[in-house]
Amino acid sequence: MSAQAPHNTLLIPGPIEFDDAVLQSMSHYAESHVAPGFVKVFGETLTLVRKLFQSTNPTAQPFIIAGSGTLGWDLVSANLIERGENALVLNTGYFGDSFGQCLETYGANVTHLKAPIGDRTPLEQVEQALKEKPYKLITLTHVDTSTGVLGDVKGVAQLVRRVSPNTLVVVDGVCSVGSEEIAFDEWDLDAVVTASQKAIGCPPGLSIVMTSGRAIQAAQSRKTPPGAYYASIANWLPIMQNYENNKPSYFATPPTQLVHALHTTLTQITADVPGRFAIHTEVSDKVKAAVAELGLKQVASYPECQAHGMTAMYLPEGLVPADVLPGLLKRGVIFAAGLHKEIATKYIRFGHMGVTVTDPKRGDVDKALAALKEALAEAKQAKGL
Amino acid sequence: MSAQAPHNTLLIPGPIEFDDAVLQSMSHYAESHVAPGFVKVFGETLTLVRKLFQSTNPTAQPFIIAGSGTLGWDLVSANLIERGENALVLNTGYFGDSFGQCLETYGANVTHLKAPIGDRTPLEQVEQALKEKPYKLITLTHVDTSTGVLGDVKGVAQLVRRVSPNTLVVVDGVCSVGSEEIAFDEWDLDAVVTASQKAIGCPPGLSIVMTSGRAIQAAQSRKTPPGAYYASIANWLPIMQNYENNKPSYFATPPTQLVHALHTTLTQITADVPGRFAIHTEVSDKVKAAVAELGLKQVASYPECQAHGMTAMYLPEGLVPADVLPGLLKRGVIFAAGLHKEIATKYIRFGHMGVTVTDPKRGDVDKALAALKEALAEAKQAKGL
CATH class of the missing domain: 3.90.1150.10 (Aspartate Aminotransferase, domain 1)
Incomplete structure (x- = not known):
């Protein structure tokens, strides 16, 4: 029952639908976001995100931030690419259009490769595009929520490493993480953007982003400052590192109840x-x-x-x-x-x-x-x- | 008990500390963000925000977005001011410093008027600054969480209307809304940025921003596009208007459980x-x-x-x-x-x-x-x- x-x-x-235990975590009593009890839970939750992504590379970095999945697009667009640089969007529908708009907001030159409805962009077409000009990053939607099309993340990542090895591989995994396999390190991905309320099984309100060491380095070696404040990797990186090292830290108040719920569901999933x-x-x-x-x-x-x-x-x-x-x-x-x-x-x-x-x-x-x-x-x- | x-x-x-009924709302069962039940709750919650701010002016517009209070600074900085325009920050501590950094991220020229620790910036000093150059907006912290200093919101707003009537008056009310009086229309404010987890009594995870018709017009008459995507007023405005008119709408998935909790606490407060x-x-x-x-x-x-x-x-x-x-x-x-x-x-x-x-x-x-x-x-x- x-x-x-x-x-x-x-x-x-x-x-x-949510598990009872997850919903019970949502009504956790009030806690200070910098007190030992919550610091431990937040730190463990970050470590569980690594496990979910089958990642053991210490240079990879998870982020858990109050926001919707959409916020992850800003995190990518405001930090991993600079004004005037090129982005290639493998567009399988609604979410490719919107990710492209987000990238353009922060000044990227966006090229869309539109797949026919119900299909993926063919790899040959991606290869040709990658050879035409240098792309700072490429994005693809792992599962397009609007059509149910599953992108070939592993194949695209392999192609990019072969043809344009410095291009960052960015995956919109909002509708895939938790139900589709992602081997973050093995597939050599640079960023996977997701949210709490789909296959991860936690109520909505958390933006979850996994980044590679290469992505973090791109953010840290920018010639211009990040394009956003709340969505700035520079502002959040020390916070995430401190919490995972069991040290309290403050940039903005984390959503304590949602983090408890995420901890509960990720503990179940990563078993x-x-x-x-x-x-x-x-x-x-x-x-x-x-x-x-x-x-x-x-x-x-x-x-x-x-x-x-x-x-x-x-x-x-x-x-x-x-x-x-x-x-x-x-x-x-x-x-x-x-x-x-x-x-x-x-x-x-x-x-x-x-x-x-x-x-x-x-x-x-x-x-x-x-x-x-x-x-x-x-x-x-x-x-x- | x-x-x-x-x-x-x-x-x-x-x-x-949270009320039992508010925490119970946090464990609400799963709902579609576009189904009639949730649309009604979200719409009512927006109307309750107006009531909290004692606002009846239909041109005023509340926003409720998944995020922390900090996100509200981005909403202001990326929409209400453009690159190269001037912002005056009445700085009473930690949060003035940070709001200033956020404004600078989006290209504003920021002037800080630092008050001595434990005091407000004197109104004469504000008046002098306002007469020196044209400011697109002025910010003040209503309650500085770092010091407990209460800003003179009403006095500053009166002064601005007298000396520099087109300057937008922006209040950081993260630590004041729900415990300090704010008469949004009567005081003629342009934006109040707040969060759920302080005197509003809802768990953390919601950025709540109240804006005037004047502020919305400033966002809509920009010469340049907004500086952010997730924190774009243009992206959220139709969503908030639709929900308050009982129509489903989608830009990013709202945090349904937190919105229920906010509805519960605002119903209590606005009684x-x-x-x-x-x-x-x-x-x-x-x-x-x-x-x-x-x-x-x-x-x-x-x-x-x-x-x-x-x-x-x-x-x-x-x-x-x-x-x-x-x-x-x-x-x-x-x-x-x-x-x-x-x-x-x-x-x-x-x-x-x-x-x-x-x-x-x-x-x-x-x-x-x-x-x-x-x-x-x-x-x-x-x-x-």
Whole structure:
């Protein structure tokens, strides 16, 4: 039995359903942000972030900052690139557009390589672009929340190291960290930007950024000062280092309750990181098979580019999200409407991450698949399809 | 009986002790940030912020964003002033220094008017400075958390309107909003930057900024684009307007649990805003009389410049914070050490805000004053003073 009030099951691609213990951590009593108890918890949480990223390189540096995932884009754009330098954005939808806007805000020259809807940018095209001019950094979205397309992070990173070894590899992992494998050191990544409320399974309000020693060095060897104050690596670096060394430190008040909740969920996740990815893959395979059985096509067009923590599916011809979502809600299940503007009225999104996947006793996935089948049939009947 | 686990009473100038109902809101079950239930709560919370600021002018605009109070400085610095324009900082300590650094990050020319420790900048000096060159904005700290000095917000705003009417009046209210009166419209302020975890009585993690129509217009009529992306008024304005009009909207995922907690505490506070300030003044008077009785001098040097939500007090000659704070902790009470670098070893800080003040059944203040008396006596004896 859950300790939570009865509610419809939230199966959108974030925020996701939370574990009872995580929500209990959210109501932790008041603590000083510089007292030994909290300093220890914050320090341990930073170390758990390293573990989540399978990183043991001491030059890598995690950041945990009050903010949404979007703040991580500012952290990258205001520190890792300077005005007039080039950025290459592998754009698979909504989030590539926005990351590009953020980079431009801080003065970067942004080139977008737009992939067709439901596909990745081909590596040959990336290689060609990298050879055309020097890029300070390249960004890609690991899982595009708007389409469920899974980027080839490992492949892109390998390509960059071969063709343009000094280009920083920046991953938007907001919708992937915790459900898709990331071997931060082994894949030689420079920054992964994520947030608390998706596969990490903590309520929203934390920007989490993992950076390499190479990225930190880029921030520290800038010719111009960082472009932001709250999102300045120079301002946060000593704070993160001190907390992880069990020393209190102050730049801005950390969100103590959210940090406790993150500590709780990361302790659960990091008990078995490979197992975490395996169960997300297993459940994703089951969902995708069931979706195919219902005759629905995925937005992500072939298996290699399909995320394991969400499924974006086209509706049958003649139906729009508003025909189906209320039927799901009536059955206690919340899916999300489309977000990619060119196809928004044609598809819906099902998030299957975190406790929904790892705790089969909840029965979330079976309930969702049954509800989807019924809601679709009902909607088709209503439309005479 | 509190529902919270037993813990030492947190009486620092933020974070503060939280009400049970507020902490319960923190463990709210997962919700979609664009579903009707949450949209309504977020919209109502924005309206409650207006009420907290005693504002009825429809051109005024509140913002609630995931972040710490510090993020509010970026919101001001990246939107309300442009590169090369002048900013005047009335500097009463640590936070004036930092706000100045933030303004400089975004290209402002900053002039600091440093007040002597424990005092305000005299209005005559402000007037003289305002007449020397055109200032786009002036900032002052309403309550300097490092010293307990209360700024003369109303007086400064009146002076600015008389001498330099187009200069934007920006208040750092992180340590004042909820315990010190602010009549946003009547005093004709342009921006008040605050955070959730002090007198507002919500856990840390929310940046709350109130802006005037004049400030919004300054942001919208910039000659250059805003200096930040996450801290861009242009990006957040439609989101806040939509939510307050009960329409879902997306720029970045709002911290749903923290917004629920803010809704809970603001509902409590705004039931009687004048009563809120009166009780803080009454308890502050009692604390300050007791501190004087113990022979301790306040850092804020005369009554008009002493905050009502905290008291910074010099220790007797020969004692440092580390002599006294452990004795307080032993008695279940947590005070803060000094923060102003020039006098940090000479004083301690006692925060008396929120439920500690409004719920006398808790007995926090009496317990703290008794503990202070005993801990001081013990420390003096140990040092042979």
